[in-house]
Amino acid sequence: MKFKKVIARFDTDNIDLAEEMICYIFFSFNLKGVICEVPIPEPDEGFGTRTLKNPEHNSIIGYLPDTDDSDIIISKIKKRLAELSDMAVQVNVLSEIVDEKNWAHAWKEYFNVTRITDKIVVKPEWKDYTPAPGEIIIHIDPGMAFGTGTHPTTSMCLALLEEHVTPGKTLLDVGCGSGILMICAAKLGAKAMTGIDVDPMAVDITRQNLEKNGIAFDGVTLGVATLDKTPEIQYDIICANIIAQVIAPIMPDIAARLAPDGNAILSGIIQERLTDIYAALDTQDLECVKKSTQDEWVALVVCRKK
């Protein structure tokens, strides 16, 4: 099958805000395999055996099946992206036709072994890494789904999972992407886990990655669904690494599934949207007990008000 690769190359002083806005527009047009490419410093020496290729530009890339409608969709995307100039984000959109087999692996050259904490390391399947005693290695092949651990929103969630998951805890991951958070939780001892995503490809990739990491499937439920269509079971930990515009409206559904002493880890939030999230927490009698930040991104740990 052929796809249209859509590249939004952008220039701005606020890269995180631009990433969030462009990803939101890409998701709203149902683009698949959305990745953010921004120039980053070289990884620590000794991580992996190959040199990372650093992108030259800030770009968000996504894919659309190449159908009769794809050019119309791209022109609508261009129109929405042009409106970002009001927020001092200049976007230039390029598109090209690619074969699925070519693009599905193109991003791999940017993904290296990534240390998240002293204990947690994310390792792409095709890289070498010898674990130190006691390290948790997350083997990941995100395929077309989001979640390599290199993005601040994911790495903050992984670090917060290390603080909150103890053996036997139950977990719900809203927007499981590559399954990276579920794998981390399972390796920290979580037992019953549910992962949902609106993207069927992400759910497939999560299933494959759980298998690659030797995570037993009894106690694991995966589904292509939104949270309101997911059974109202209570979980000790709920993760939602999406974006603030998605998280704030589903706060009642999150609250309904949070165990009395449970914690929700909310990520994918940029500083500018924090007040929307705090307002949504308030309506559900939830409060923030920890705030992590990396660049412009924020991840919150929330619980019921005591």
Ligand SMILES: C[S@@+](CC[C@H](N)C(=O)[O-])C[C@H]1O[C@@H](n2cnc3c(N)ncnc32)[C@H](O)[C@@H]1O
């Ligand atoms: C930023 S990625 C996070 C992936 C992974 N959990 C991580 O932390 O790296 C967000 C994921 O949420 C999914 N998503 C977007 N809106 C959603 C919604 N309303 N309900 C469930 N999943 C959603 C996307 O398809 C995507 O896979």
